Amino acid sequence: MTQTKVLLVACGAYNPPTHMHLRMFEIARDHLQRLGYKVIGGVVSPVHDAYEKKDLLSSTHRCAMLQLALKNSDWIKLSTWECQQDTWSRTRFVLQHHQNQLNSVLNDCNDSPNKRQRRDDLQWIPDDLKLGCEKPVQVKLLCGADFLESFGVPGLWADEDIETILGQHGLVVITREGSNPYKFIYESDILSKYQNNIIIVTEWIANEVSSTKIRRALRRSETVKYLIPDSVIDYIQKNSLYKAKDNKYLYPEFCGTQPFLTPSPSDVNMDSPSPNTQITALTYDCEFQNKKNSEQNDPCVNVPVTYIRVEHISGEHIENEVHYAERLSNDENSKRSAIGYPGQAVQIISTPTGDRIAKQGLTRPACLL
Structure with missing residues (x-):
């Protein structure tokens, strides 16, 4: 054939x-x-x-x-x-x-x-x-x-x-x-x-x-x-092909010398929380920090993430808490206002006394244009 x-x-x-x-x-x-x-x-x-x-x-x-x-x-x-x-x-x-x-x-x-x-x-x-x-x-x-x-x-x-x-x-x-x-x-x-x-x-x-x-x-x-x-x-x-002249996905020059893409929260390694603590979500609010920072007229402030939602599990009871700023505890005096940006993340560690501390994950915020 x-x-x-x-x-x-x-x-x-x-x-x-x-x-x-x-x-x-x-x-x-x-x-x-x-x-x-x-x-x-x-x-x-x-x-x-x-x-x-x-x-x-x-x-x-x-x-x-x-x-x-x-x-x-x-x-x-x-x-x-x-x-x-x-x-x-x-x-x-x-x-x-x-x-x-x-x-x-x-x-x-x-x-x-x-x-x-x-x-x-x-x-x-x-x-x-x-x-x-x-x-x-x-x-x-x-x-x-x-x-x-x-x-x-x-x-x-x-x-x-x-x-x-x-x-x-x-x-x-x-x-x-x-x-x-x-x-x-x-x-x-x-x-x-x-x-x-x-x-x-x-x-x-x-x-x-x-x-x-x-x-x-x-x-x-x-x-x-x-x-x-x-x-x-x-x-x-x-030959410098396919290069965008104005790239809104990168950091502007005043946010750092080396531009990079904003990482997803999943890109940041997270420490394991205590056995009785379960992190269910990371929530970010973009708001001005306070009057002092507002007077600086600086949209790029190196501060930690605003909110972290934590579930405390005790038997069959689940209690939701929303913690502010750097230290996670039930003490209202430790809560202070801060500013968060999409893309930022923090690490959770447990101290010997049972306190949960949020470590700042990124030192540079994502300044969206």
């Missing part, structure tokens, strides 16, 4: 490329080869700069990052044809162009090796095709389940484009968590018509990494190590 030969083409912004973009090719090839196909190569085609998408970097940067990301792949290659056009190209024409170029190379397989090698300007053409005949080869569109569902958005796709993509090429769809592509195909008349040309590949190892989340993390100075290739990270840092 003759194997159907396939070239996988994936379109997208790749802003920036992630490990998930590359993994889609790998799991698709595994699945197709189990079905009896022969995958001869993969092609990444980044979208033109004219494509209207927020925060889209220039194709120069995106292609450079893709070159770095694909450096270790021996079968996935970059095609810059789409970026070199005068304007944005519809997906239908991107697939047709690559199919036509592929057919042209295959039709020249009877030419001399020297003539075939002179066609190496088409860098995305698999090396095996440049050296010998592998025809016919079908171009299939590799995409995620969200791309498939976009066919159901009114006015987004022309019917003739969907007919061409599905009828002449076909889809290889990678599932994502929470999606049901089989149900979506069943509920669409046009997708049901071409359901034999839609191959669903289940991604059993869930990975929700996306370029959008990567850009958000970079804007907030969070690490993206192990989410995108190290070479891409180096390129982003070297």
Whole structure:
């Protein structure tokens, strides 16, 4: 039985490329080869700069990052044809162009090796095709389940484009968590018509990494190590890409020399309370400390958290108390007003006499802008 030969083409912004973009090719090839196909190569085609998408970097940067990301792949290659056009190209024409170029190379397989090698300007053409005949080869569109569902958005796709993509090429769809592509195909008349040309590949190892989340993390100075290739990270840092000029999530300069994100209370190690004490909640009130601190006109006062709710358990009786300031006791004289900020936390320790003391967890408040 003759194997159907396939070239996988994936379109997208790749802003920036992630490990998930590359993994889609790998799991698709595994699945197709189990079905009896022969995958001869993969092609990444980044979208033109004219494509209207927020925060889209220039194709120069995106292609450079893709070159770095694909450096270790021996079968996935970059095609810059789409970026070199005068304007944005519809997906239908991107697939047709690559199919036509592929057919042209295959039709020249009877030419001399020297003539075939002179066609190496088409860098995305698999090396095996440049050296010998592998025809016919079908171009299939590799995409995620969200791309498939976009066919159901009114006015987004022309019917003739969907007919061409599905009828002449076909889809290889990678599932994502929470999606049901089989149900979506069943509920669409046009997708049901071409359901034999839609191959669903289940991604059993869930990975929700996306370029959008990567850009958000970079804007907030969070690490993206192990989410995108190290070479891409180096390129982003070297060229100062995806940096927000005004980041309201970081501390302002007057709150410290080193900005950092406000940690969650769960990020602070908490000492174990006494056996008869159970902490049920940490409650924060943002109010001015007192007249003295108000006169300082300083919104950033290094003081402990205002309130801590503690439950005393004695037999079946549970007594709720709300304690103020630094020392936790039933003595009203020890209670004094203080100011707390979201994100601050304290540590609870027990003294030999049974007193509970709140240790200040953070010395710098979260000054929200």
